[in-house]
Amino acid sequence: MTDRPIRRGLRMLGAAAAFTAAGLVAGTAHAGPTLDAIKQRGALQCGVNTGLPGFGNPDSQGKWTGLDVDVCRAIAAAVLGDPNKVRYTPLSAQQRLTALQSGEIDVLSRNTTWTLTRDAQGMDFAPVVYYDGQGLMIRKDLGVTSAKQLDGATVCVQPGTTTELNLADYFRANGMQFKPVVIEALDELNAAFFAGRCDVLTTDISGLAGIRASVAPNPDDYVILPEVLSKEPLAPVVRHGDDQWFDIVKWTVYAMIEAEEYGVTSQNVDEKAKSDNPSVQRLLGAQPGMGTALGLDDQWAYRIVKQVGNYGEVFERNIGADTPLKLERGLNALWTNGGLMYGMPIR
Amino acid sequence: MAQATEARSPVRTGPPKRGISLNDPMVRSVLWQILTAGLVGLIAWYLISNTMENLARQSISSGYDFLDRPAGFQIGEQLVAYGPADSYARAFLVGLLNTLKVAAIGIVLATILGTLVGIARLSTNWLVAKLSAGFVEMIRNVPLLLQLFLWYGLLTEGLPGPRQAMEPVPGVFLSNRGLKIPGPAEDPAWFWIMAAFGVGVLATILLSRWNRARQQRTGQVLPMGWIGTGLVVGLPLLVLIAFGGAALDMPALQGFNFTGGLTLTPEFAALLFGLVVYTSAFIAEIVRSGILAVSHGQTEAARALGLSEGKVLRLVVLPQALRVIIPPTTSQYLNLTKNSSLAVAIGYPDFVSVANTTINQTGQAIEGVASIMAVFLTISLALSFLMNWYNTRIALKER
Numbered sequence: 001m002t003d004r005p006i007r008r009g010l011r012m013l014g015a016a017a018a019f020t021a022a023g024l025v026a027g028t029a030h031a032g033p034t035l036d037a038i039k040q041r042g043a044l045q046c047g048v049n050t051g052l053p054g055f056g057n058p059d060s061q062g063k064w065t066g067l068d069v070d071v072c073r074a075i076a077a078a079v080l081g082d083p084n085k086v087r088y089t090p091l092s093a094q095q096r097l098t099a100l101q102s103g104e105i106d107v108l109s110r111n112t113t114w115t116l117t118r119d120a121q122g123m124d125f126a127p128v129v130y131y132d133g134q135g136l137m138i139r140k141d142l143g144v145t146s147a148k149q150l151d152g153a154t155v156c157v158q159p160g161t162t163t164e165l166n167l168a169d170y171f172r173a174n175g176m177q178f179k180p181v182v183i184e185a186l187d188e189l190n191a192a193f194f195a196g197r198c199d200v201l202t203t204d205i206s207g208l209a210g211i212r213a214s215v216a217p218n219p220d221d222y223v224i225l226p227e228v229l230s231k232e233p234l235a236p237v238v239r240h241g242d243d244q245w246f247d248i249v250k251w252t253v254y255a256m257i258e259a260e261e262y263g264v265t266s267q268n269v270d271e272k273a274k275s276d277n278p279s280v281q282r283l284l285g286a287q288p289g290m291g292t293a294l295g296l297d298d299q300w301a302y303r304i305v306k307q308v309g310n311y312g313e314v315f316e317r318n319i320g321a322d323t324p325l326k327l328e329r330g331l332n333a334l335w336t337n338g339g340l341m342y343g344m345p346i347r
Numbered sequence: 348m349a350q351a352t353e354a355r356s357p358v359r360t361g362p363p364k365r366g367i368s369l370n371d372p373m374v375r376s377v378l379w380q381i382l383t384a385g386l387v388g389l390i391a392w393y394l395i396s397n398t399m400e401n402l403a404r405q406s407i408s409s410g411y412d413f414l415d416r417p418a419g420f421q422i423g424e425q426l427v428a429y430g431p432a433d434s435y436a437r438a439f440l441v442g443l444l445n446t447l448k449v450a451a452i453g454i455v456l457a458t459i460l461g462t463l464v465g466i467a468r469l470s471t472n473w474l475v476a477k478l479s480a481g482f483v484e485m486i487r488n489v490p491l492l493l494q495l496f497l498w499y500g501l502l503t504e505g506l507p508g509p510r511q512a513m514e515p516v517p518g519v520f521l522s523n524r525g526l527k528i529p530g531p532a533e534d535p536a537w538f539w540i541m542a543a544f545g546v547g548v549l550a551t552i553l554l555s556r557w558n559r560a561r562q563q564r565t566g567q568v569l570p571m572g573w574i575g576t577g578l579v580v581g582l583p584l585l586v587l588i589a590f591g592g593a594a595l596d597m598p599a600l601q602g603f604n605f606t607g608g609l610t611l612t613p614e615f616a617a618l619l620f621g622l623v624v625y626t627s628a629f630i631a632e633i634v635r636s637g638i639l640a641v642s643h644g645q646t647e648a649a650r651a652l653g654l655s656e657g658k659v660l661r662l663v664v665l666p667q668a669l670r671v672i673i674p675p676t677t678s679q680y681l682n683l684t685k686n687s688s689l690a691v692a693i694g695y696p697d698f699v700s701v702a703n704t705t706i707n708q709t710g711q712a713i714e715g716v717a718s719i720m721a722v723f724l725t726i727s728l729a730l731s732f733l734m735n736w737y738n739t740r741i742a743l744k745e746r
Contacts, residue, residue: 094704098706122402122407160706160707169431182694182696188496188692191504195503199604
């Protein structure tokens with residue numbers, strides 16, 4: 001790959017320079033689509049969070065885990081046949097979209113909210129992998145029970161996020177004042193909150209749960225207020241302009257949801273491959289044609305389920321009831337269970 | 348053709364030339380320059396056209412139209428009124444003023460601290476000299492970003508919350524929300540105090556001019572230090588007494604935080620401390636080298652005239668040392684201004700921070716980055732111009 005030294009240079013120069021030089025890298029991407037580039041490289045370049053427990057977080061050995069990380073792994077399993085062939089690029093909220101646009105990463109799987117502006121301005125969103133909402137976390141001993149009591153509060157928030165905008169909207173709509181403290185690095189921001197620099201920490205509710213579970217000195221001292229400030233549909237993102245690659249990412253997520261719906265898990269997938277159910281046959285490649293339509297082989301979804309698991313497994317493993325985050329399925333249950341998770345038919 | 352004609356002209360000396368030849372250094376240098384310019388132009392054209400094409404392919408709009416749209420985000424510190432309903436242009440202005448504020452105050456403080464440390468390092472007192480040497484070596488060799496995190500950590504983790512705020516003097520509160528001091532409230536007295544201050548400054552300037560002229564004529568000097576202080580501090584004080592005091596806006600704990608008064612936020616304080624301490628270490632070395640550059644004979648001659656040590660430094664050594672000091676110090680001022688962009692890391696809303704957020708909310712990275720570049724280029728060139736002008740003014744004039 002000729003663009004590798006360029007890419008390494010870009011990372012060092014940061015997002016700003018990256019965009020100016022985007023011409024060089026994106027020029028290569030134009031010649032051969034993203035899929036070819038990934039196959040040639042032998043690895044998927046995936047943009048993830050710098051460290052959000054349950055979604056994208058490196059452990060002490062530098063191994064990445066989380067719901068967003070498993071999406072990267074599923075794509076790598078489908079495309080390269082090995083979920084470990086992923087190179088992770090930790091990105092702050094401010095760097096993430098530029099990194100995607102400049103071609104530094106192939107896919108951004110980093111709790112990014114699907115909005116009109118982002119969708120229209122050079123990006124394409126794959127299906128939502130987590131339906132979230134913005135919440136507010138505060139120390140219990142301040143005695144606050146509702147967001148309506150927060151007039152005059154100091155709020156810690158990450159810059160360049162939809163969260164930052166919703167926060168200003170919410171306080172404006174309720175005729176309240178607030179002082180923002182905006183710090184780009186998430187761990188620095190959390191440290192400032194737990195040191196008492198601000199009264200309130202705001203981000204997606206799932207994020208707050210993760211931070212409370214693993215960063216708070218004493219998780220029981222903090223409470224997440226009942227108000228949900230916004231809808232935050234979090235989805236993987238790809239660059240505009242490569243439809244084939246967009247389809248692959250899109251259907252990787254659908255395959256995970258479909259697998260859960262048909263009861264196909266990483267444990268029983270080999271058995272299910274012999275099933276008589278035509279939907280399952282198409283999903284697992286027993287009936288040919290689905291993979292080739294995407295430019296992959298027919299075992300693509302089989303590998304996703306076998307090597308990474310279905311959506312429900314991924315959810316429970318990373319953020320479910322048995323994890324420190326203890327998140328309910330809620331909106332993220334299958335549509336058959338009253339949730340919003342709905343895989344488009346694979347046929 | 349021009350080359351050929353010129354070659355025949357009798358004014359030219361050197362070997363005779365035969366038309367245009369690649370052996371002709373003149374032709375070669377012109378050729379190289381054309382080639383280089385062409386290559387640079389080609390690369391620029393390639394980059395620009397490629398970027399434009401990619402932007403169009405990813406349907407990213409370009410242009411500065413977004414500046415009129417409401418920004419939607421709040422900014423923590425502001426010198427001019429600003430709210431989320433204001434435009435991106437206004438947000439940029441808030442960020443720019445924040446950058447200028449920290450750079451201006453930082454430059455003044457770093458100069459003072461740096462000069463003191465630089466002189467202290469040359470002190471004959473062993474302890475003072477070694478302490479300042481240690482300071483310089485330690486500060487200079489630790490990355491600024493780490494120092495900023497250290498200062499910010501000390502201020503936020505080390506200080507108590509607003510409800511347990513320390514109150515060293517009545518009305519002054521120190522907590523992890525910052526330093527709160529009483530500020531001026533609505534009162535006509537403040538206007539007259541400011542006016543008296545202005546008069547004091549003006550009078551001091553005029554008087555010191557007259558004093559200098561008088562010294563030229565008669566050799567007599569007035570104690571200008573005392574007179575100046577009296578005018579600048581005394582006049583406003585007199586006005587204050589005449590009004591019988593001026594109304595103050597006292598900070599008070601209300602709800603989550605203090606309201607009223609003036610605030611020095613931990614973000615601003617940490618950035619300012621960090622920049623001042625870091626830059627002062629470099630300035631100290633420059634001052635030291637400047638002083639050492641002045642021949643020792645000058646000091647001895649000044650002492651022989653019976654001047655006090657303070658006067659030796661102020662009247663003989665420093666004026667000569669300044670010529671060595673000014674140019675490298677200019678670079679340090681530029682560094683300080685540029686380093687202020689590290690504010691992003693500790694949450695001070697400087698221009699880069701606001702522009703970054705704007706890039707993220709609008710997706711207009713090229714415009715945002717171009718604005719950042721334009722702002723820093725303008726500040727740097729202005730600063731450099733000012734310092735160069737000062738440098739020429741104090742340069743040794745040989746007549």
